């Protein structure tokens with residue numbers, strides 16, 4: 001079991017979830033790590049391909065380097081978020097070389113996102129990443145179902161999405177997927193949506209999503225691995241807490257720290273840094289996770 005897997009497993013035992021903070025701008029690494037350290041909280045720092053392609057994270061290597069300058073082993077680990085097999089623009093991505101670069105750069109867990117593929121191809125993509133990362137002791141997250149929001153264009157009407165369960169993860173499929181792919185953690189679609197990344201929609205307020213908790217319980221029972229909640233910003237805190245009790249072990253938070261950072265940029269880098277710091281602390285407080293690092297890692 002990898003080090004990060006062991007920490008996720010201990011979070012599950014304690015009924016906690018790890019917050020995972022996305023880095024769309026390289027200077028956000030330092031304030032996120034400072035907020036984790038100052039509040040004694042354990043969290044993951046993560047970067048997705050879309051954040052170096054369409055934002056200003058620059059590269060996975062740049063994030064790893066910046067991370068190591070400010071890392072505190074008690075409070076964080078470095079995770080590679082979405083490496084899509086088909087990206088948000090519908091283009092094929094040569095994903096294995098990116099995973100290889102991440103291993104070389106010292107990432108401690110990775111996510112491969114084959115959720116836009118047919119089931120069997122998603123399994124095969126995830127399996128290939130597990131084969132690459134397993135010997136290195138690096139945990140692998142994959143996604144089954146469609147967590148929407150990164151694509152260009154408007155989301156379908158949310159109530160309709162929720163009522164019809166469009167793209168939601170099927171519990172029986174989750175069991176088959178995990179058994180065949182051998183992944184450590186599973187990202188699911190249960191009503192959660194990503195914050196927009198398209199330039200035209202980034203500044204719009206994110207919709208308030210809610211979670212299909214019964215489906216989550218069935219998925220967790222069937223899959224038997226820790227479940228990851230993407231799109232963690234904008235879901236009611238009591239809904240999130242209920243989801244943690246039902247199997248969520250990692251919560252990705254992007255918009256909740258990116259939007260305050262971007263809003264403060266006009267006032268200069270120091271103001272933006274401070275906004276990211278305060279937003280990270282606020283997310284930790286909302287999730288009730290402050291001070292958990294010693295219990296998880298110590």
Ligand SMILES: [Zn+2]
Pocket residue numbers: 082147194230231252
């Ligand atoms: Zn995501």
